[in-house]
Amino acid sequence: MASKFINPWIKKIETYIPGQMKEGWIKLASNENNYGPSPAVIKTIKEKAGSIYVYPYKDAEVRREIAKYCRCKQGNIITGNGSDEIIDLIFKTFKTPAAGMFPTFSTYRITAGIFNKKYGEIPLDPGFSFDCKKFINNENFRESQLIFLCSPNNPTGGVIEREDIEKILAEGKITVVDEAYYEFCNKTCAGLINDYDNLIVLRTFAKAFALAGLRMGYAVAPEKLIKSLMKVKPPFDVNLLAQETAIAALSDVEFMEKNVKRILDDRIILVEKLKKKFKVFPTDANFILIDASPETANEFFNELFKEKIIVRKFGRFEGFEGDYVRISIGTGAENERLIELLEKI
Ligand SMILES: Cc1ncc(COP(=O)(O)O)c(C=O)c1O
Incomplete structure (x- = not known):
């Protein structure tokens, strides 16, 4: 069969x-x-609908606009078909085993499974608080090369303090901090990409910007990591309307x-x-x-x-x-x- x-x-x-x-x-x-989404987004979709006969060509412009929003350089940004796709690119690019907290966004574990990679789960404390020392000392953390953090964490809602994120970064493993809900808490560690060469921050237009149906996510990371991720990124993964509307959404923050x-x-x-x-x-x-x-x-x-x-x-x-x-x-x-x-x- x-x-x-x-x-x-x-x-x-x-x-x-x-x-x-x-x-x-x-x-x-x-x-x-x-x-x-913003009326600027709706207007853009109407205006640009007739342009979809060409392959998407605005990635550089989108990255430039996202970089302005994140106060970093265009070379620090990669876009994806939702941040879901960037999780996929991360598993294609970086060594494993991987580990993350539990409970958290299940896509890290599911994507690891698709690539037949080990993904260890490290339980949060009762009440879902995050104990950094316990996390770092956990066997699954110790044996991993790729760490997933989610802040605010889906589904628990808690944030991981910046000093804890720095302690984890200091362990030297590739550390992904998923900030899909950043705009609701205004706490970010994206600025740390200048201090740590092992940090990847994931963001999305699906939540606060209300573009879930268009699929547009991005990562902020040191240029060297972005260059490697770019090698495995499919050329036309983000569609033209998602590119256009991300630019429009950023024009009306x-x-x-x-x-x-x-x-x-x-x-x-x-x-x-x-x-x-x-x-x-x-x-x-x-x-x-x-x-x-x-x-x-x-x-x-x-x-x-x-x-x-x-x-x-x-x-x-x-x-x-x-x-x-x-x-x-x-x-x-x-x-x-x-x-x-x-x-x-
Ligand atoms: C923590 C987290 N990361 C990533 C995603 C996926 O976002 P996107 O729509 O950009 O793929 C979600 C969606 O629910 C999420 O909760």
Whole structure:
């Protein structure tokens, strides 16, 4: 049978399950920014739609604009088809084994599996706090050459302090700091690329800039690392409209900042409401992790699903007590509807 030709490790890979989406429903499952993109982005899509007969050709311009936004040089930036693709490029480029914290964004582990590379998980402390000393002393860290950190961490919401990141960088391994939610916390270690030659910072236009559907991510790193990543990057991975709209989004950063502020203001209200009934974990991002117990995550999910609201149920995290659900913060109206329903749960 044809299945004998499939690489044996591929059979073992868990398939990534994206948050569900139903037209007209309230989706609070994938940490998108439901306010949507800047009008400058919509205008650009309309104006540039007829240009898609040419291969994408604006990578240099996009990198230049991103570099301005990140206060670094164009040579410090690489773009990708979402930061997901850059994770893929990292596994193609750098030596393994790899390691990361647990729980965290599952794509690091899944991508390692696709490349048949070892990926060790290092548990966070109970309550999901990050103990740097324990992390560095963990056997999985010690034997790894490639480290994944996520700050703010998806799905827990916690940040890793800059001094901890520096301690990890000082260990000399390639260290990826995923800052997909940077704009919601304003804490970054991107400036450290001038001090550490082993740092890669991942960012995306999918969250605060509200371009998830266009797929545009980037990394900030020392020029030498970028040059190696560039060698394995497919030439036309980022489509032309994603390039054009990233430039447009960066021309209207104020729009993004205004909506981020609305989300952060609503976060305070939502956290207070949720705290009345559930254990809520401190968050620096546009989502909130709760322990739904004594209800199960499934029951919590279903109660909202009946009302056309989709959240992300994780259920149990191995080694941790509790039953977990992650709720993205939506628009003002969506959050009000959520709060109304939470009163009834
Ligand atoms: C921590 C983290 N990194 C990366 C990504 C992927 O982002 P992108 O849409 O740029 O591929 C996500 C998406 O949920 C995420 O939560």
